[in-house]
Amino acid sequence: MSTVPRFFPVMLVVLFLSGCGKPQHDTLVLTGSSTVAPLISDLAADFEALNPGVRVDVQSGGSSRGLADVRQGTAALGMISRELRSEESGLQAHVIARDGISLLVHARNPVTELSDEQVRRLFRGEIANWQEVTDFDARVSIVHKGEGRATLDVFLAYFALHNRDVKADLIVGENQQGIRSVAGNPGAIGYVSIGSANYEIAQGVPVKGLAIAGVAPDATAIAQGDYPLSRNLNLVTQGELGGLAADFVAYARSPQAHERIQQHFFTPVVNP
Known part of the structure; x- marks a missing residue:
């Protein structure tokens, strides 16, 4: 006589279905400048379309937030609309536009x-x-x-x-x-x-x-370098750039991103 509980097949179905939920995604978090965020949101959508299984989470709040989140490890990339200061050591800025x-x-x-x-x-x-x-x-x-x-x-x-x-x-x-x-x-x-x-x-x-x-x-x-109150728009990392963050920065700095940059009335950087 079988000792397998009558509800055991049901348990197997439940366990199987629990493993068939939403697929897991690699997630990249960027926070910071409200100037940079709308552009990055559009670039993020393009990047996700090119990389199924990747999700890019973009949050504004100001350049100071972006720098703080990168230092604390809650964001992989900080969006800032100025140059890094001398006292902001350990960070690297990657120019994406002017x-x-x-x-x-x-x-x-x-x-x-x-x-x-x-x-x-x-x-x-x-x-x-x-x-x-x-x-x-x-x-x-x-x-x-x-x-x-x-x-x-x-x-x-x-x-x-x-x-x-x-x-x-x-x-x-x-x-x-x-x-x-x-x-x-x-x-x-x-x-x-x-x-x-x-x-x-x-x-x-x-x-x-x-x-x-x-x-x-x-x-x-x-x-043309004529406007006196110009600045770089940067993505900032702590330490060496690598992984998904490196892939996104490379995309944002590539010719593929130039049309999006111009749609936001920014100036692409050639050979950054």
């Missing part, structure tokens, strides 16, 4: 360019109305970046401003927040990624970038 920072105003504002001193006075709260600068009667509203954002650091350094001296009406995080804030206030001025700004302008958002030192904020000026 961008710049654009001063941004509402499309109704007739101003086309500001001097460095005018920018400083505006952000220090020394100019209260646009009539002091151009033929436009509107109260100046300063849209400023929050701490931990590389765009903030690059902007302050270029215009020789101290963060404590900026009289902000609104503090924002991601570029899209800044763009929406300026689009909703004819008297507002802010600063964001050129790529992010020009992408939204192409979608009809009522904002415009201002020239710096007589140079318009566009990809051509960045590619």
Whole structure:
């Protein structure tokens, strides 16, 4: 007489089905710059399509977050929109594109360019109305970046401003927040990624970038090295690059990625 329990075949079926769930994926986590994240999200989708079984998780939060997560090992790659500092040892930056920072105003504002001193006075709260600068009667509203954002650091350094001296009406995080804030206030001025700004302008958002030192904020000026407030967009690793992270960085720096980079109004880096 058999001693096998009557429910044993059912147990086998349950065990078999439990092993037939969703297939396991290799996962790559990237965190950091809100400037870089939209581009990387698109590149990640392309990379996944070329590599079945791979999942790429992209999270923004600012360049500082990306650096911290890479150091802590919670992200394989950090997205940053500035150069590494001398004190950020043990990290390696891999350039994937070039961008710049654009001063941004509402499309109704007739101003086309500001001097460095005018920018400083505006952000220090020394100019209260646009009539002091151009033929436009509107109260100046300063849209400023929050701490931990590389765009903030690059902007302050270029215009020789101290963060404590900026009289902000609104503090924002991601570029899209800044763009929406300026689009909703004819008297507002802010600063964001050129790529992010020009992408939204192409979608009809009522904002415009201002020239710096007589140079318009566009990809051509960045590619030619003429735009003064330019920067590299980087993927950062801790230690040597290897494994899935190395494969993704190689893809992001390859000619295959150039069309995506240009779609985001950034400038591809040739032979990085």
